[in-house]
Amino acid sequence: MSIVGRTLKGVVAAGAFAALMSGTALAQTTLRVVQHGNLTILDPIWTTAYVTRNHGYLIYDTLFAADGDYVVRPQMVEKHEVSADKLTYTFTLRDGLEWHDGAPVTSEDCVASLKRWAARDAMGLKLWDFVKELKPVDAKTFQLVLKEPYGLVLDSLGKPSSQVPFMMPKRIAETSPMEQIKEYVGSGPFIYQTKDSKPGEKHVYLKNPKYKPRAEPPSGLAGGKVVKVDRVELVEMPDTQTQANALIGAEIDIVEAPPHDLLPILKADKNIALEDWNPLGHQFIIRFNHVVKPFDNPKIRLAALYAINQEDYLKATVGDPAYYKVCGAVFICGTPFATGKGAETLLLKSNFEKSKELLKEAGYDGTPIVLMQSTTLPILTNTAPVTKQLLERGGFKVDMQSMDWQTLVTRRTKKDPADKGGWNILHTYSVSADVLNPISTSYMVAAGDKGWFGWPVDPEMEKLRDAFAKETDPAKQKELAEKVQLRALETAQYGWIGQWYGPGARRSNISGWLKAPVPVFWNIVKTGK
């Protein structure tokens, strides 16, 4: 070949290589997402923060997962067997599971991960009351041996929301449950990039090229987790108006939870679509402090429940009926344990006369109720003024005290009388996936100090919860769940004051966002820029 020929060949080859490289560069797709809050803690077992749970789903995998119908399906597990006496569960892991550092996933890793999770999570703690032994059988098999049958083994292992039993390598999972882990190695569909991540700015995740998705189509949090982008960046952007502007300006692709008042602006942009990714939504609650006056008296708590109604809260906080639902079911309308029983006369319609009557019977002395109002979480800000107005119409005197959320979460730990720095009423909300049954619902615990703030004590409720936990027949579980709801209303343990929904917003070139209780980024396709 002549010099000219060789040169031309070289030029063509170089051009082809350059084209290939530029093609590769162009094919790199980065999904930029703004979450509802800043991700600061990276250990999903250490905190119940939802942003950390979302991070967990990116890098870790689970043994089981809830599908789109909230049915628990195997995920890392290939098969599982339950002994005839329902005391021994044997789990076998799928072939080819690998940690991000290249080591194979073993049963010892899963045993250590489950032990750490169970020391922190409410459902884990309950499960462990029944566990006699958890042991590896071989590299891929492990066994959970119970002291007595427990109906929520798989529901616990496949629980969808915080704190999720994510699997971690043994060396990391052996970190004390009271310490934060320092290494973020999972076996999930994305690999966390510690080096490129700058907390307060962005967190970077790369597609895990060795991840082997299940063969089933994706459904909820279960099925094949097929990643269709090369990189995910969780961009930290605290200002919601800036989030909307950045989405309109195509500088980000997804805003997980824009506030309701910005939805009309986003809806008006033809390049943006609103995505109802979490069809279960969220649930507001009103919580009474059971250990101080006057709500140590169940009749006075009941009077408060008679005075309130869900619609008023939902109108004041969400506004647009398209994004809320009046629902008498504590375990979320549209899910297996939902029932409206008991709510016919409570929560759905105010009955101020009945409230006043009960207050009179209970001998309420007119001491003002200290109602804590959070002013820094927009979705909660208007709940307290509604309570103030409704309770006052029901015969209460109310002292609404405004504070930032951090002050509120500190003050709610105090058991002092309300006029000495304590409190009587607070509001909060949960992702519906956290309140789907009597065990996962932390507000339903009625065991005093072991329970959520407000510390109700009701042995009857605990008996019902235990019975629910031990029951393995779904029909009987449903009956028990109904009894739990009725008991909660009878004792006015707390009030569920409506379900609300918050769609995410995405650029129109983004598709495949799955419906699940958690925003997940597998299956998402990004076309164009």
Added chain:
Amino acid sequence: MLQFIARRLLATVPVLLIVAVFVFMLLRLTPGDPAAVIAGDNATADQVAAIRTKLGLDEPIWTQFAIWSGKALSGDFGESFFFKKTVAELIAQRIEPTAMLALCTIILAVSVAVPLGVLAAARQGSWVDRVTMGFSVMGFSVPVFVIGYLLIYVFAIQLGWLPVQGYKRLSEGFWEFLPRMVLPSVTLSVIYIALISRITRASVIETLGEDYIRTARAKGLPGHVVLMRHALRNAAVPIITVIGIGIALLIGGVVVTESVYNIPGVGRLTVDAVLARDFPVIQVVILMFSFVYVLVNLLIDIAYSFFDPRIRY
């Protein structure tokens, strides 16, 4: 002069000590528990208590202060409760965006405001003067975030000339850095342009009425020489003072601007730390701001003697 600088630097030690004690106590007395924030909303009281113990927050306040100050004296400012990084590391990561934003703002503000103020003074009562003073009133009155959102709407969303948000470090290239600095600097500089131009105008007008200016004019010196060499130099002291105060005040403005433009600087770190009650971070950031404040004041004093030789220390 050297003696003066050394004396002033030494005087910062008790100032910083008082600030450290004050901030430490104030933070511990303010309602809000970092352990509750870390644990999340679904955590039980037991879990929150365990985290509090782990962080040493259940120790008596003086014990906590003794531990913190002992470590701080050896250069260890502790670790953020949330980020699990040392405070020094966190601040080092966040200092560049804030420093760059402050620098660009001051450069822009001074280079626009001083000529504008001088021009307004020289043409007192003219339309230039009225427009400058009108702008000045507007600059004071409109909040920073309103200006920010307005500029974003016009220049980023409608015209698409500049990015909406974000920050690129200088190390990533000047042409990556610059476009992202334009809108934040303009937003933040509006109030300083208003402030500095107003003071410059007043100071120059006052100087123009002095006898030596009349003498200079009587000698036949051209108007621009009188204005620039004689009037401006002698009007410099109040202008420098206001620029210095402006730099110190920038800290407050930076917090809002960093939020609106999503700049991961010290201002945003401070807001995040305060909201989360991240005590170790808040303490060091406030100490750092105090040090900057003291340092800026020192530089102003040194600058006085440069512009006005009658001032000696």
